[in-house]
Amino acid sequence: MGRLFANMGWLLGGRGLNAVLSLVYLALATRTLGLEGFGYFAAIVALGQTVTGLANFQTWQFIVRWGANGDGPDPQNKIDATGFAIALDLLSVAMGTVFAALLVLSVPLWLPLPPDLLWLTFGYCVVSLLSIRTTPVGLLRLNFEYPKATAAEAVQPIIRAAGAVLAWLFMPSVAGFILAYALSEIAVAAALWFTAARHERIDLSALSLRRIPAKHADAWRFVLSTNMSGSLTIAGKQVMILLVGTFGGAALLGGFRVASQLGQALIALAQTVSKAILPELVHAREDALAIARRMANIALVGGVLAVLFAVFFGRWGLEAIAGAEFRVFYWAMVILAIAGAVELVGASLESLLVSAGRAGTAFIVRAVPTILALVLLDAAIDWNGAKGAAFAVLGSSSLAVVGFYVAILNLREIRFVVEADPAAEAERKSATSGEAITASEPPPKI
Structure with a gap:
């Protein structure tokens, strides 16, 4: 660590x-x-x-x-x-x-x-x-x-x-x-x-x-899975910005881009966490779950603090940096900051899936919410302009992170050692009475 x-x-x-x-x-x-x-x-x-x-x-x-x-x-x-x-x-x-x-x-x-x-x-x-x-x-x-x-x-x-x-x-x-x-x-x-x-x-x-x-043998499958996952990340951000211009015009595109850059700075942070954690997860497979769980907890605290910063200082920041005409995008920036916080928590979960050789699973989990957000973007902009587009981004990020969590719960390649405590052991045996999980493979808790 x-x-x-x-x-x-x-x-x-x-x-x-x-x-x-x-x-x-x-x-x-x-x-x-x-x-x-x-x-x-x-x-x-x-x-x-x-x-x-x-x-x-x-x-x-x-x-x-x-x-x-x-x-x-x-x-x-x-x-x-x-x-x-x-x-x-x-x-x-x-x-x-x-x-x-x-x-x-x-x-x-x-x-x-x-x-x-x-x-x-x-x-x-x-x-x-x-x-x-x-x-x-x-x-x-x-x-x-x-x-x-x-x-x-x-x-x-x-x-x-x-x-x-x-x-x-x-x-x-x-x-x-x-x-x-x-x-x-x-x-x-x-x-x-x-x-x-x-x-x-x-x-x-x-x-x-x-x-x-x-x-x-799985090389090309891994190559295609990671390429598609990276493409989805682009679709969730850059293609979203382009479609905002398609449906709302150049002025809305410009304002949404500023709100995105300021509000979703956390997504860049999430990518930083992911890039730092993946080599560690590959080199230390036995401790991968513990590392990912600790990083997710730290990310949660950091995300909450960053969102509070956006709420209290975002309006002033937009006007000071971009000018008065951009301040109308304040709430879009706050919503995108929340989406960035969600991505920050999910960064370690996604890296955990990739490090376990489940890049394809990570792609599918990311694909469905991203496609859904792009399909609904026109209706979201008609409903509430830039704020509607920001809500589409937030919904996509939230569904993806929930999907990563569910996928990890069912990932049998990841194992961890339960503390040698009689009460914990009894609880573990009780929890594994279902037909899908064996006593030697308790479901990971993130």
Whole structure:
């Protein structure tokens, strides 16, 4: 647990820097572009992140899963896992570029984005694909090099904030702020690859889509499951933002994007918890349940505190950062903060399922609520505008976390030791009298 908290400390430190600098470029972009202009900017960013999220494989998980061996990484396992991951990255870039072209061509049919911004949108999508960086992140996490990863990732918010200042001074337009975003993507990808290569030699001769599947029969199933889970995460956030623009227009999209960025900062925290905890769960399977349970309890406390902060200071924060015209999105921000708190609690539960080889289960549990939220989004916006869209997000997150909990209750691969206490033993035997659970496999309690 000590190493876990240390790793989380480095990750959260990086997130803290990112959060502070994010306020800089968010304030500059919203105040320079206005509600509708920021909506165009947000649409382009969401399109780029959607393309990358749907095309990208979660290669850091593959490196952690197949690069580890017992108490430490095995050199050959690491080489094969890295070669497989890079090969998948190249496949992502190729498929993603085609997908980006088709998506941008279709934009005039469903998204309120001016035609003169379409080439800029396609360029940003391609830059986002070329900046895929999950493989070097996976190598650093496999070796628990969180300080180096955090230092490299700090390049992104620094370049983004500096670029936003330059755009504000010399190119105060949607194109100027998109160029700042694109430059930060390229810079952080280069920094992470450079850091990973200094720590470990990248053997390009090991590029192969066959070696890992030959060693692990479930490899492609795991690859597809994690890719679909990652795609669902994107659908639950970026596609939701794009559809808000489709159903509500550019101004509603811009306001919802600001509310989402401020209110759902907790989801970024949830992803941080997930990224820190997964390597620990893979390396320490016997203690996986205890680690996940403790992290869920800590997350619950942190989530409640963050929601209270949003309630009491959110209105002031919206006006101070984005301007008076954005304050009408206060309640949407609070609802999205609650959704972020729910995701924060569920992060360790989802990681527990993935670490136990149940990525497919995690995908299904995430898929149903996400699809339901997207289907109901138009009706939710008609009902209550941005607040309705935020309620759709909250409902999706809540159903997913409940699903993770139920799935873990039925996960027989996870076992734990019951304290040698006569009363507890009697209670355990009584509880296992049902036909579905044996005395040696009590249901885990999260």
